[in-house]
Structure formats: C-alpha cells, structure tokens
Amino acid sequence: MIRLGIRDNVYMLWNRLGWVDLLRPMKGYENFTYEFLSSIVFTKDRMNFDNPDHRVYFRLMNIDYEMSLENFCNEMGFANAGFIHDSCNHDLRPEDYNPITFWQSITGLHQYNSRSNKASNIHNPVLRYLQRAMACTIWGRKEVGTTRTDELFMLWAMLKNRPVNTCFYLLDYLASVGAKSSARSEIVVGGIITFIARQFGVGEDQGLNRIEGNNRLNIETLIAMNFIKPHPSANITFELQINVPLCLIILPNPSRTNTEVEENLLYVGDAPQVQEEHNVEEEGANLHHHEEHHEYNAGENYNDNNNRWAWMQTEVERKSTEQQRQGVEISGLRNDVQRGNQVNDENNQMLRMMMQHFNLQGPPYGPQ
Secondary structure, rough: OOOOOOOHHHHHHHHHHHHOOOOOOOOOEHHHHHHHHHHEEEEEOOOOOOOOOOOOOEEEEEEEEEEEEEHHHHHHHHOOOOOOOOOOOOOOOOOOHHHHHHHHHOOOOOOOOOOOHHHHHHOOOOHHHHHHHHHOOOOOOOOOOEHHHHHHHHHHHHOOOOOOHHHHHHOOOOOOOOOOOOOOOOOHHHHHHHHHHHHHOOOOHHOOOOOOOOOOEEEEEEEEOOOEEOOOOOOOOOOEEEOOOOOOOOOHHHHHHHOOOOOHOOOOOOOOOOOOOOHHHHOOOOOOOOOHHHHHOOOHHHHHHHHOOOOHHHHHHHHHHHHHHHHHHHHHHHHHHHHHHHHHHHHHHHHHHHHHHHHOHHHOOOOO
C-alpha cells in the first residue's frame, strides 16, 4: 500500500468500520479452522424485529461457546450496532443506498448483476484494494474476481462513514461456509478464524498444521491479479490496470486516488491521466522504514519526467498506428477506383468491337 501511495486512504476507510486489526495478515491453522467451521451455528432472531436476539454457537480448543451477537461483538472488540442485511428477513440497509446506482458511480457501467460484477471494473485503486482485502478475509473465497453484494455495501458504508454491524456479516458468512464445506474443500478463511481464536484467548502457539498459502496483498500478488503492472519508466512506479480507453493512471499518485474527491471514483475523459506533482516526503511521513522513504525522495523528479516521456511515447505509437491504418484504407480505396476504371475500359473496348461488327457509328438507341 505504501509503494502504491494508497496506505493512508485505505487505513482511513478501514478505521471507519474498526477493521484495521481484523484485516492484518494472519496465518491459518487446520485445527482452529476445522473445529470452528464444523461447529459454528448462527441463529437469527426473526420474531423480534425491534430488539432481535441473534445467537452464535461454536467450539475452539475443545471449549464450547454459546452467546448472543452482542456478547460476541464485545469479545471481538466491535460495536453491536450498525446496518445489517438479511435477505430472509428485513432489508435493514439505509434507504439512500442503491447498489445499482453505487456500482455505476464507481465503474461507469449501467448494467448490474449481483452474481457476476467483476471487481476489475472498479476504477479507483483504493476501492479495488479494499474489495480484494474483504474477499480474502471476511468473505474469504478462492475466486476473488467478482464483487459480492455485501462487499459493495461495505465500500459504500466506508465512503459514506456509516456504521455497520461487522460481526453479523462475519458470522453469517462463516456459518454458510461451514455448512457447505466438505473434506475436499480448500481452506480460504483460515486467517480470519485465527483472528477470532486470538480474541478468545487462543494463541497461535496452539495452532497445528499451518495452512500454506499467500497471506499478503503485496505488489507481487497484485501484479498476478492484473491489478497493476510495472511501469517501464522506473522501478518504483506502477500502472493501474483499468478498462478505460486512453486512460493512464500512474501509481503512486494520491491526488488521483484520494477517495475523498468524488471525481477520483471514476477515471473518464479523452486525455490520459498522468502522475501529478506532489510532495512525496509528506506522503511518506508515517513510514516506519527510512530506506523506503529515501527511495521515494531520490526518484521523485526522475519518475515524474519519465512518466510523461513514457506517455508521449505511447501517444506517438498510437498516432503512428492510426496513420498506418488510415494509409491501408486509402490504399484499398485507390485500388478499388483503379479496378473500377479498368472494368470501365474493358466494357468500352467490348462495346467498340460490337459496334464495328455491326457497322454502327454510335449507340443503337438513346441520346446521341
């Protein structure tokens, strides 16, 4: 996040829901995961709408836990308040939230499909990073390329600074994973269960058979996900992979990625967006590693000039390609005209031979 220039923005939005500790990288362990998923039961109180008594049951390290949602929230350090959504009961999301409208505001797409909304259509890299983080933790799954309706709502809640009952969503999803899991299922929620175990006093030193896998959304992972690609002009800059014609977003570039600016939610326009000049030292003021901070300052002017030069080269290549295409079309038209003239000459020659054969001096009919 530091290298992409989005760390402060991401942490600000995470803090609004109290998620900073929840989304830190954690290892998963088979004994925690299997025991929790095989025992979790989340019961929703659908009889008492005004003051529901949702309850959860699970087992950790051979200890049975049964408590209300409120008590679970207290143990986890989350507030027992905020919006929830239960498709089987009442829609408790705010009236001013419209998933179709919000999806259009961050993707520019008019079509909305809750089952196949691709995360790569989200323009702003801060929002895309937040979606990927949720898809690897709270809604952990093997395929993270689509955006769940719950993830979309969370993005909206972060941007609007609206409270959300995190534990309700967390328990609801983990209970569904536990109900669907089988012996051949691949574990994709181990880290989040390690976090729950830790909150209930179970340390990682009690974990057995650590689940191997990548637990960091780092630069290498984001490149593999086609989230970004290295920019050819410098080693510390990256190009945002975005499906917008003639749009080039170079990262880091906080002035173009800051989600507090509404215009940064969509990247549209005829001209490519290039890295703007900004105070890199101020951007890296909260970095813990001085050597990384120094690397940013040393390359600021070099990167800025090279980004513009790379864009100019791209434009020249694009215009050259367009000119070549137009040249091919013009050449084709010229050939068509020449071919048409050749056909006319052949027709006239044939007509003259017929007139000579019949001893005619002009057309047999029509105007002279």
